[in-house]
Amino acid sequence: MSPLVRTLIHRLAASLVVLAGVSMLMFVVARVIPGDPARIALGPNATEAQVEALRRERHLDQPIPVQYWEYVREVARGNLGNSLYSNRPVRQDIAQYLPATLELIFAAAAMIVLIGIPVGVLSARYRRRLGDHLGRVGSIVGVSTPAFVWGVILQLVFAYFWRLFPIEGRLAASLPPPPPITGFFVIDSVLAGDGKTLIDSLHHLALPALALAMAGIGQTARLTRASMVETYRKPFIEMAHAYGFREARISNRYAFRPALVPVLTILGLDIAALLGNAFLVESVFGWPGLSRYGVEVILHKDLDAIVGTVLIIAAAFLVANIAVDLLVAVVNPRIRFAGGRA
Amino acid sequence: MSPASAATVNERKAAVLAVRSLSVTFQSPTGPFEALRNVTLHVRPGEKIGLVGESGSGKSTIARVVLGLLQEERDVAVSGSVRLGLREILGDQSFIRESRGDRVSMIFQDAVSALNPTFTIGDQFKEVLRRRNPTISTAAALRRARVALADVYLHEPDRVLGSYVFQLSGGMSQRVMIALALINDPDLIVADEPGSSLDVTVQARTLHLMNDLIGRRRTSVMFISHNLGVVREFADRVYVIYRGGIVEHATTAQLFADPRHPYTRALLAAIPRLDQRGIPDVPETIPGFADPLIEHEGCEEPSLASA
Ligand SMILES: Nc1ncnc2c1ncn2[C@@H]1O[C@H](COP(=O)(O)OP(=O)(O)OP(=O)(O)O)[C@@H](O)[C@H]1O
Numbered sequence: 001m002s003p004l005v006r007t008l009i010h011r012l013a014a015s016l017v018v019l020a021g022v023s024m025l026m027f028v029v030a031r032v033i034p035g036d037p038a039r040i041a042l043g044p045n046a047t048e049a050q051v052e053a054l055r056r057e058r059h060l061d062q063p064i065p066v067q068y069w070e071y072v073r074e075v076a077r078g079n080l081g082n083s084l085y086s087n088r089p090v091r092q093d094i095a096q097y098l099p100a101t102l103e104l105i106f107a108a109a110a111m112i113v114l115i116g117i118p119v120g121v122l123s124a125r126y127r128r129r130l131g132d133h134l135g136r137v138g139s140i141v142g143v144s145t146p147a148f149v150w151g152v153i154l155q156l157v158f159a160y161f162w163r164l165f166p167i168e169g170r171l172a173a174s175l176p177p178p179p180p181i182t183g184f185f186v187i188d189s190v191l192a193g194d195g196k197t198l199i200d201s202l203h204h205l206a207l208p209a210l211a212l213a214m215a216g217i218g219q220t221a222r223l224t225r226a227s228m229v230e231t232y233r234k235p236f237i238e239m240a241h242a243y244g245f246r247e248a249r250i251s252n253r254y255a256f257r258p259a260l261v262p263v264l265t266i267l268g269l270d271i272a273a274l275l276g277n278a279f280l281v282e283s284v285f286g287w288p289g290l291s292r293y294g295v296e297v298i299l300h301k302d303l304d305a306i307v308g309t310v311l312i313i314a315a316a317f318l319v320a321n322i323a324v325d326l327l328v329a330v331v332n333p334r335i336r337f338a339g340g341r342a
Numbered sequence: 343m344s345p346a347s348a349a350t351v352n353e354r355k356a357a358v359l360a361v362r363s364l365s366v367t368f369q370s371p372t373g374p375f376e377a378l379r380n381v382t383l384h385v386r387p388g389e390k391i392g393l394v395g396e397s398g399s400g401k402s403t404i405a406r407v408v409l410g411l412l413q414e415e416r417d418v419a420v421s422g423s424v425r426l427g428l429r430e431i432l433g434d435q436s437f438i439r440e441s442r443g444d445r446v447s448m449i450f451q452d453a454v455s456a457l458n459p460t461f462t463i464g465d466q467f468k469e470v471l472r473r474r475n476p477t478i479s480t481a482a483a484l485r486r487a488r489v490a491l492a493d494v495y496l497h498e499p500d501r502v503l504g505s506y507v508f509q510l511s512g513g514m515s516q517r518v519m520i521a522l523a524l525i526n527d528p529d530l531i532v533a534d535e536p537g538s539s540l541d542v543t544v545q546a547r548t549l550h551l552m553n554d555l556i557g558r559r560r561t562s563v564m565f566i567s568h569n570l571g572v573v574r575e576f577a578d579r580v581y582v583i584y585r586g587g588i589v590e591h592a593t594t595a596q597l598f599a600d601p602r603h604p605y606t607r608a609l610l611a612a613i614p615r616l617d618q619r620g621i622p623d624v625p626e627t628i629p630g631f632a633d634p635l636i637e638h639e640g641c642e643e644p645s646l647a648s649a
């Protein structure tokens with residue numbers, strides 16, 4: 001078995017342990033925060049008997065370990081329990097809201113990578129020139145302004161004053177959503193061959209994704225620049241110059257690849273952190289995503305829905321981290337070959 | 343032999359490298375620092391010259407000017423003249439830019455850190471070979487690289503070509519470096535303390551190997567070292583440099599038979615042999631160290647007209 005595959009298996013196993021831990025923790029936390037979930041779900045007008053019945057039905061009268069065991073059996077069957085509030089399977093709720101959030105996050109992640117890294121690379125290549133100074137100031141502004149403030153600014157400037165972009169939502173009210181296959185409007189409209197919906201969904205996606213990405217773009221540009229500048233001081237870059245490798249080739253290849261290693265690691269964390277910031281951006285842009293759902297279920301003390309949402313977010317976080325580690329291994333042969341031993 | 347044009351005849355007689363009155367001043371936040379002062383030296387075709395001096399005396403700075411690297415940096419003033427063959431390279435980077443890696447190459451002190459950790463040795467050979475022949479195919483490049491690796495007695499060329507530098511030993515990396523430096527058959531190689539990061543026996547073996555290969559091709563070499571013992575073994579002619587200035591210039595035989603400059607004498611008194619580790623223990627300074635250049639008989643650069 002290649003070291004890489006072995007590492008991957010280790011990481012997946014470790015992730016399952018983490019998810020089990022997270023589920024236990026959230027399971028307990030959801031139950032110890034004040035408030036009676038059955039009462040909240042049924043509202044003030046329900047009779048005590050109705051509330052009692054719901055409690056019994058959902059095993060809420062049992063000790064927490066017993067409840068957890070019931071929950072685990074449910075999860076093993078591929079379910080995430082039922083929402084007390086909407087009375088639908090949590091899985092179904094999440095399936096409805098998650099793609100919107102993931103679409104937003106993937107778009108933001110793409111912007112971070114496709115804007116942040118090139119800006120950092122160019123900044124390092126033309127360091128201490130005007131473009132570099134502008135890039136660095138821009139990066140600091142990007143990093144130090146919270147995502148929801150970016151949301152409000154971008155919305156005001158580009159949607160409200162200049163009317164270049166829609167103010168909110170995923171799609172114009174006049175357009176029906178594309179037939180749901182992945183739940184990503186952009187992908188589904190491509191699959192449906194519907195150019196008009198594709199353009200409109202991209203149009204809606206642009207501002208919230210950019211608002212969400214701004215800090216990551218700035219952070220990534222700064223990190224990439226620092227890592228590139230550091231790499232330029234290495235003897236192997238002096239060697240590349242001494243052997244007449246072209247400047248662009250050094251910057252895009254011989255300095256870039258070694259410099260990318262530390263950047264990727266942080267980038268993975270940044271992208272995972274988008275999940276947290278997505279909520280505020282989703283509220284600014286009326287984006288019907290999971291973050292909004294998550295807050296709603298917490299306010300309603302919707303037990304299974306809370307645990308389910310957190311589990312999905314944790315799983316996404318873990319997957320993102322493993323993906324980044326794999327990428328790092330691809331870029332850094334030293335890790336690739338030491339993978340099994342590390 | 344094919345009939346040569348007048349220009350190539352001239353070029354063959356001209357020094358491969360001629361440095362005249364080279365001065366280098368670094369601008370630092372604490373003020374200007376004169377790293378080289380009025381340095382004049384030359385290397386004839388097929389000749390091996392040694393450049394000896396203590397740490398910080400400016401040896402690498404000369405190497406970096408010859409390769410045109412220093413000129414591309416900011417905050418440094420370079421004056422004088424540096425000719426490669428008949429071309430002046432100070433003030434015009436175009437010629438040296440197209441020459442380095444091709445007509446001029448360099449061997450670095452520490453091959454392990456001079457090779458890129460994220461590309462295979464094969465990739466790095468390919469890139470260097472492309473300097474001479476931009477359209478060379480991968481297969482042809484690897485074929486050439488295999489031959490070059492066999493020349494430096496690396497017996498599993500395919501394994502080496504597929505390896506990353508951290509998978510090779512220090513001695514193997516240094517051999518790879520030598521093979522890279524020679525593969526485009528350069529006119530001039532600048533060897534800046536090659537192998538001094540290796541243990542002494544490996545270093546000695548690598549230096550002999552390099553010397554053999556270079557001798558066979560009649561490549562010109564500027565050999566930099568702080569170790570007079572090393573220079574004695576490998577150089578035809580020696581320049582001794584002290585604090586940015588050349589203090590003595592002699593053939594190797596002359597220098598060791600009749601060292602004239604007080605600084606050279608101090609260096610010789612503290613000479614470590616090739617099989618010994620360590621930096622010569624030279625006194626910080628004595629008044630005579632600052633004496634002007636002493637050039638031994640017959641070492642002057644032959645002028646083009648008289649050649
Ligand atoms: N980029 C630079 N900026 C400022 N000063 C420099 C720079 N490069 C070299 N120097 C200074 O120039 C002097 C000569 O340095 P150089 O590297 O040429 O020494 P060297 O003879 O090669 O020494 P070593 O044997 O340690 O390699 C040193 O005092 C060094 O501090």
Ligand SMILES: [Mg+2]
Nearest residue numbers: 401402403534
């Ligand atoms: Mg040096």
